[in-house]
Amino acid sequence: MNTMDYSIRWTSQRSRPVRIANCSGYKADPGYHMRYQAELGDVDFITGDYLAEVNIAENAQAHAARQHPGWEQTCLDGIEQSIDILAEKRIKVIVNGGAHNPKGLAEKVQQLVTERGLDLKVAYVLGDNLFDEMKDIRAKGLPPHLDSDNSAVIIANHTLDHIQTDNKPIVSANAYLGAREIVMGLEEGADIIIAGRVADASPVIGAAWFWHSWCFNSYDELAGALIAGHLIECSGYVTGSNFAGFYEYPLDSLYDITFGIAEVEKDGTCVITKHDAKNGFVTEDTVKCQFLYELQGNVYLNSDVKAVLDGVRVEHVGKDRVRVWGIKGAPPPPTTKLAIFYLAGYQSEIVINATGYATAEKFELYERMMKSGLQRLSILDKFDVLEFQRIGIPEPNPKSQLRSTSYLRIFAESPSEAVNLGLASLLSEYAMQHYSGFHSTSDHRTAFETLDKRDNYESPNPADLASFGPITRARLGDIALARSGDKGANANIGFFIPTSLPSSYPPSSPFYAECWDWLRTYLTKAKLKEMFAESWDESYFIERVEFPGIYAVHFVVYGVLGRGVSGSSRLDAFAKGMGDWLRDVVVDVPVRLIEGKRTGRVGGGEGKASRL
Structure with a gap:
């Protein structure tokens, strides 16, 4: 051609x-x-x-x-x-x-x-x-941070180390x-x-x-x-x-x-x-x-x-x-x-397992032991990040050892290789000093427009939650789907009412509008904070908006991912699992919505679930 x-x-x-x-x-x-x-x-x-x-x-x-x-x-x-x-x-x-x-x-x-x-x-x-x-950013000055125009956002510790210290050079921009x-x-x-x-x-x-x-x-x-x-x-x-x-x-x-x-x-x-x-x-x-x-x-x-x-x-x-x-x-x-990426230093990740009886005490012992060793080596205060993260809860009356096992994740970061090696050395030193059952896991443009502060609001004209009738305890995911992800240090989570699952109602069903009225009213910023429970920190900031055309409530949680991406100590540094975690949280759901989903009867109307 x-x-x-x-x-x-x-x-x-x-x-x-x-x-x-x-x-x-x-x-x-x-x-x-x-x-x-x-x-x-x-x-x-x-x-x-x-x-x-x-x-x-x-x-x-x-x-x-x-x-x-x-x-x-x-x-x-x-x-x-x-x-x-x-x-x-x-x-x-x-x-x-x-x-x-x-x-x-x-x-x-x-x-x-x-x-x-x-x-x-x-x-x-x-x-x-x-x-x-x-x-030469330390001499020239740093461009404004993406969230610097939002006074409510607290930038994570060590985010600006590349201009505040002389030992963390930039490697890419x-x-x-x-x-x-x-x-x-x-x-x-x-x-x-x-x-x-x-x-x-x-x-x-x-x-x-x-x-x-x-x-x-x-x-x-x-x-x-x-x-x-x-x-x-x-x-x-x-x-x-x-x-x-x-x-x-x-x-x-x-x-x-x-x-x-x-x-x-x-x-x-x-x-x-x-x-x-x-x-x-x-x-x-x-x-x-x-x-x-x-x-x-x-x-x-x-x-x-x-x-x-x-x-x-x-x-x-x-x-x-x-x-x-x-x-x-x-x-x-x-x-x-x-x-901008800079050489932040060295990271270590250690995973150790505990099984069954007295798991909490086992992890408490190990954390104290490791911190004591780090103190003796005079390096406990040399880490930029040192976290002991307890992952999972052992099943009561477990049916197998796997169901009885959870783990402790030790995440460390330091500008010094020697400091991180000091942490690693304690694994050998304390190899035979541990809790019962200790084991580990291997591991050209015509116009611009200034960027205004983004919208942030609770639901306009919220419904009366009492009007939905009796409530029951159920997982949020029984009513809503979700998707979450990362934007640097921030996580976004969008919850929405599904309309095309195999078990969904026909398009004319009143179920969607009724569920939407409940979801947009129930999922406030305060409710999201409550759902975060032990994972909430007062340094975080929430923005909330709605997309009524798709029955969705959308949140951005600022700061929850620390420095973000490869600089984050979070187990889920990209927040991909956050939506599914929050769907699994038990909340107060109107009985009529749960029953309506199960039986096809909602708000006095009737509709049959259709299979694709």
Whole structure:
């Protein structure tokens, strides 16, 4: 196909939605997922998000020392497996797998294109690496922290060590770029674009922006594409993976899945779908789960646009097809996200087990013993972080030893290797001094808009909880699904009423509205704090908003993840399990809602649960 024919093809097809498939949400996704998206059906673009803060940090020093190529191997694997199909079907690819070295990966891909004699143009995007600008940060000053405009937020201890001490040098600094450079590359005829740290949704925004010839101030349209990208960016999260309602589906349908596809209309609305082949499914609830993942609140920030989410709606429009609309756009903030990693020191993680009788006393003994040894070595006060975390509760009258076993996790961090080795030395020293049953486990823009303080409110016009009648004690998850995730030091948790589980009511059922009235009234900030129980700390701060179009209450808990990501001592540093923990908390639920779910009778009306 020559250049002229190529241009005509694209011009003639832009009146229809652009079909964008995603093949990766993290570096671990195998290359065959790109091939699946190319060979199992028709798509116009394939995007891939191979980066997380973790692997950016992990590879920074190795790349600087020339011990790592800087780009992600799984990204190259995917291109190698798919390149012939991409050329045959004229599918364009936009990925951020270039990581620290987009040029290097682009050169590898160009070599592959040349060897196979393919008519493909490769481009790459630079500009995200700000290491040189940030390495003298103590002299130049620190850019404002993402949460510094919120006076209620307390930044975790040691977050600013890289400017307050001289022994924790910066190892990487990457800005989260938008979609403008991607659009420019496509306009120059690029078929494969290799980027570094662009924002997760930027490849999807760039593809839709180019396809529909939007302008820089097409804010509603860009915002819709931003949310489309958010919905499909995380591997199979929108097609059945990490789905709170998984237990209502055959378990064998929840693996060997294909990832999501976004059909983005000219007005920015989209339909989320998947290829028919292989497992997985797209429902209102899988879409709601992923929508609620890693949100900042009711305004989603991107360097090209702000997406205002209050009016979001979803609707099932066919098998594995869910329409998403109601997103409004606004000018972007004048800044973008910048992730800075510094050499914080050395971490240790020790896990020891206890079984059965007097478990609490066993862990208390071991903690005292270890602290005494650290004191004797004069290093107890040398740790930045030293935590003794008790994980799990042994089952009363246990049916097996496994059910009787829980564990103590010792997490330590220090700028000194010797200090951490001192902790490790006590394991040997006290190897034969321990509690009974001790054992261990191996282990170019026209306008910007200032960033206002995000909305934070309790439910307007709350219902009278007494009007729901008698209550019973039940798990919150008996009524609501949830999705949680991380935003640096903060965790987001979204709770919503499911509408498309196999046991769900027909769309006309009054059950959803009644459950929603109860959920939005019951789940206050105070109630969430109560549910946190022993995990709550007064240094945390809660923001709360609602998305009534999808029956969802959304919280952001600031500070709960400490410094976040690889700097966090939390067992669940990405907050992925937080939603399921809170669903398991027992709360006061109206009997009529529990009974209504079981019998199909709600509020005097009647409806039968429908199976998909």
